[in-house]
Amino acid sequence: MKRRDFIKKAGAGSLLAGSVLVSACKGKSQAEVKPAAVAKTDKPLEWKMVTTWPKNFPGLGTGANFLAEQIEAMSGGRIKVKVYGAGELVPAFEIFDAVSSGTAQMGHGSAYYWKGKNEALQFFSTVPFGLTADEMNAWLHHGGGLELWTEAYAPFGLVPMAAGNTGVQMAGWFNKEINSVDDLKGLKMRIPGLGGEVLKRAGGTPVNLPGGELFTAMQSGTIDATEWVNPYNDLAFGFHKVAKLYYYPGWHEPGTTLECMVNKQAFDALPADLQSIVRNAARVANANMLSEYIARNNDALEKLVNEHQVDVRKLPDDVINSLRALSDEVTSELAAKNEQARKIYDSYKSFREKVIKWQNVSERAYLEARG
Amino acid sequence: MKRRDFIKKAGAGSLLAGSVLVSACKGKSQAEVKPAAVAKTDKPLEWKMVTTWPKNFPGLGTGANFLAEQIEAMSGGRIKVKVYGAGELVPAFEIFDAVSSGTAQMGHGSAYYWKGKNEALQFFSTVPFGLTADEMNAWLHHGGGLELWTEAYAPFGLVPMAAGNTGVQMAGWFNKEINSVDDLKGLKMRIPGLGGEVLKRAGGTPVNLPGGELFTAMQSGTIDATEWVNPYNDLAFGFHKVAKLYYYPGWHEPGTTLECMVNKQAFDALPADLQSIVRNAARVANANMLSEYIARNNDALEKLVNEHQVDVRKLPDDVINSLRALSDEVTSELAAKNEQARKIYDSYKSFREKVIKWQNVSERAYLEARG
Numbered sequence: 023m024k025r026r027d028f029i030k031k032a033g034a035g036s037l038l039a040g041s042v043l044v045s046a047c048k049g050k051s052q053a054e055v056k057p058a059a060v061a062k063t064d065k066p067l068e069w070k071m072v073t074t075w076p077k078n079f080p081g082l083g084t085g086a087n088f089l090a091e092q093i094e095a096m097s098g099g100r101i102k103v104k105v106y107g108a109g110e111l112v113p114a115f116e117i118f119d120a121v122s123s124g125t126a127q128m129g130h131g132s133a134y135y136w137k138g139k140n141e142a143l144q145f146f147s148t149v150p151f152g153l154t155a156d157e158m159n160a161w162l163h164h165g166g167g168l169e170l171w172t173e174a175y176a177p178f179g180l181v182p183m184a185a186g187n188t189g190v191q192m193a194g195w196f197n198k199e200i201n202s203v204d205d206l207k208g209l210k211m212r213i214p215g216l217g218g219e220v221l222k223r224a225g226g227t228p229v230n231l232p233g234g235e236l237f238t239a240m241q242s243g244t245i246d247a248t249e250w251v252n253p254y255n256d257l258a259f260g261f262h263k264v265a266k267l268y269y270y271p272g273w274h275e276p277g278t279t280l281e282c283m284v285n286k287q288a289f290d291a292l293p294a295d296l297q298s299i300v301r302n303a304a305r306v307a308n309a310n311m312l313s314e315y316i317a318r319n320n321d322a323l324e325k326l327v328n329e330h331q332v333d334v335r336k337l338p339d340d341v342i343n344s345l346r347a348l349s350d351e352v353t354s355e356l357a358a359k360n361e362q363a364r365k366i367y368d369s370y371k372s373f374r375e376k377v378i379k380w381q382n383v384s385e386r387a388y389l390e391a392r393g
Numbered sequence: 394m395k396r397r398d399f400i401k402k403a404g405a406g407s408l409l410a411g412s413v414l415v416s417a418c419k420g421k422s423q424a425e426v427k428p429a430a431v432a433k434t435d436k437p438l439e440w441k442m443v444t445t446w447p448k449n450f451p452g453l454g455t456g457a458n459f460l461a462e463q464i465e466a467m468s469g470g471r472i473k474v475k476v477y478g479a480g481e482l483v484p485a486f487e488i489f490d491a492v493s494s495g496t497a498q499m500g501h502g503s504a505y506y507w508k509g510k511n512e513a514l515q516f517f518s519t520v521p522f523g524l525t526a527d528e529m530n531a532w533l534h535h536g537g538g539l540e541l542w543t544e545a546y547a548p549f550g551l552v553p554m555a556a557g558n559t560g561v562q563m564a565g566w567f568n569k570e571i572n573s574v575d576d577l578k579g580l581k582m583r584i585p586g587l588g589g590e591v592l593k594r595a596g597g598t599p600v601n602l603p604g605g606e607l608f609t610a611m612q613s614g615t616i617d618a619t620e621w622v623n624p625y626n627d628l629a630f631g632f633h634k635v636a637k638l639y640y641y642p643g644w645h646e647p648g649t650t651l652e653c654m655v656n657k658q659a660f661d662a663l664p665a666d667l668q669s670i671v672r673n674a675a676r677v678a679n680a681n682m683l684s685e686y687i688a689r690n691n692d693a694l695e696k697l698v699n700e701h702q703v704d705v706r707k708l709p710d711d712v713i714n715s716l717r718a719l720s721d722e723v724t725s726e727l728a729a730k731n732e733q734a735r736k737i738y739d740s741y742k743s744f745r746e747k748v749i750k751w752q753n754v755s756e757r758a759y760l761e762a763r764g
Contacts, residue, residue: 092673095669096670096673098664151762151763154759154760156560157687159684160688161688163685164684164685189527189755190758190759191755192754270758271754271755276763294469295468295470298463298466298467299467302467302674302677305676305681306676306680308680309677309680310534314531314534314535315531316528317531317532317744317748318535319751319755320748323750323751334754342762346762373688376691377688379694379695380624380687380694381760383563383694383705383707384560384563384623384641384642384690385756385760386760386761388642389756389757390757391708391717393717
């Protein structure tokens with residue numbers, strides 16, 4: 023069977039299954055559907071999760087698998103979630119529409135991939151010189167961020183949840199030294215979201231490509247540089263075979279939130295206990311991914327340096343200072359795009375200002391004291 | 394009714410309920426107990442959670458409540474958890490024994506409170522100049538830490554889980570300036586765990602008291618100084634009324650893990666889905682507490698400074714350097730106490746060395762770049 027045929031068949035099957043499930047639940051409000059009743063049916067819901075990651079890709083793809091496993095384990099099998107890698111059911115950048123339309127009940131990706139739908143959505147992934155992982159989680163869950171995200175996804179029939187975080191990323195892989203901001207001029211670099219906008223203002227050409235296409239794009243010279251995630255993920259893609267300079271810190275993605283989006287109709291049809299299970303599974307997946315990266319990055323980094331002769335460098339201070347100034351411009355201009363972007367920006371900016379003050383006497387002061 | 398009588402009656406009731414529940418489940422292995430069967434009984438388990446915190450204390454006590462709520466919501470009410478503040482069912486520092494004996498099915502505290510049982514347990518709370526919150530979570534969940542903790546609690550019939558984190562704490566409240574390490578000599582300070590050992594070597598007198606007794610101890614002059622948690626928590630206790638100098642960073646507690654401990658017999662008797670719900674509820678509570686603190690500390694700190702004239706100061710570098718050297722001594726000597734302590738120390742130390750290297754090119758480098 024040709025791969026295209028397989029995808030077509032799988033796609034048709036999923037549409038059918040999706041509509042049967044939705045109509046079975048249609049018209050029932052959350053209050054009417056009792057947990058016990060669902061438990062007794064013994065007919066598990068069969069959900070599909072489409073993702074923007076290569077199937078089983080370490081950290082990201084396995085993070086989506088982990089989320090599915092938690093939902094299945096906590097629900098005692100009342101919800102079974104089948105995870106699809108990028109291109110298996112729909113291409114990476116079509117998962118937003120697939121979950122919105124009900125082709126799949128869930129998706130795992132990151133909100134900045136959908137800036138074509140609404141530029142404001144980028145705040146829910148990451149912002150250059152913005153919040154770290156812990157700060158993003160604080161803003162989302164105790165600073166009004168998740169409410170704003172829910173509002174922003176509602177017109178698409180989607181319920182968003184944070185379901186993974188990379189922590190501070192690396193600045194990326196380069197084939198030439200970056201000694202001044204002039205070295206960014208003319209650079210064709212894969213860098214999504216607001217970071218890409220910043221690169222554009224510095225004279226570069228940002229390109230957005232799914233992860234699975236980056237190695238070939240670097241190898242063929244379609245792009246001169248690429249960022250991806252962090253040593254654990256970057257080692258898995260083998261970027262050290264196509265570039266030797268690996269810069270830090272990831273000014274453009276200081277704590278990227280991965281998302282779990284659920285088709286709203288499918289979510290609303292769940293009884294309260296299963297809704298709570300899905301939401302909490304996402305929060306565990308959110309924390310777990312960060313923990314996994316933090317535990318594994320150093321070993322991967324040492325392997326890159328010691329076995330693959332990768333040259334790890336810090337971006338020069340004046341490059342960082344220029345990028346910070348451009349980032350402020352880009353972010354504040356984004357706020358002027360539409361009313362929703364302004365509202366999200368105001369919330370994000372005020373949270374950022376406060377949390378930086380706290381971090382200066384806590385996390386930052388401590389990391390310096392520890393040495 | 395006298396409070397003591399109330400506690401006695403509640404205690405007797407709980408013992409009865411506890412033994413009925415345990416015997417109902419006794420003898421069934423995990424595989425024999427089917428989730429559906431439990432769901433159909435419609436007889437909820439009624440669990441007690443004893444805590445070391447004042448009832449509903451912001452952050453810590455509400456964190457225990459949050460954990461109970463998630464278990465109840467995800468289980469659709471199949472487990473109901475009643476939370477008891479310190480002293481309501483048993484005193485704060487007796488909850489370890491209460492859960493071990495089955496008087497309560499769950500407890501919420503922190504492992505360093507139980508150093509009298511085994512000094513090695515302190516590694517599972519926090520270590521001076523040790524791991525931050527994110528690093529602790531990485532060690533516990535992806536670095537072998539939780540397995541070691543499980544092993545260490547097994548002789549007491551307890552199953553441990555991380556269920557809250559304070560993040561980097563403040564160094565504490567003082568009535569005199571700390572300008573050199575000599576100023577710590579003769580200081581009577583409430584500071585638990587390994588931090589207390591370090592203070593002792595610096596010439597001070599560490600005291601361990603439950604949180605609820607600190608304000609009075611400071612007011613009466615029983616102690617000269619106290620650390621507690623962070624601005625959000627410290628404001629709630631009103632320490633600004635009994636001291637004006639508030640030092641940072643919390644070198645002694647850089648990311649204190651709060652624990653959820655479950656009576657092993659009660660936990661093993663649960664069907665697999667409820668076990669997964671309890672474990673994941675703890676992980677969500679673990680992440681949620683840190684997020685709440687990060688979101689709220691700055692407002693509390695500003696209130697302390699602007700409304701209560703608190704003087705926030707950084708510990709001088711040479712004090713930090715002395716404390717770091719003493720901390721290394723204390724921690725490595727702890728490893729020599731027993732074989733288990735050595736095993737945990739080796740794991741912790743090797744993880745710490747690696748993760749510091751990664752943080753130097755990620756979180757720390759980024760916080761400096763952001764400015």
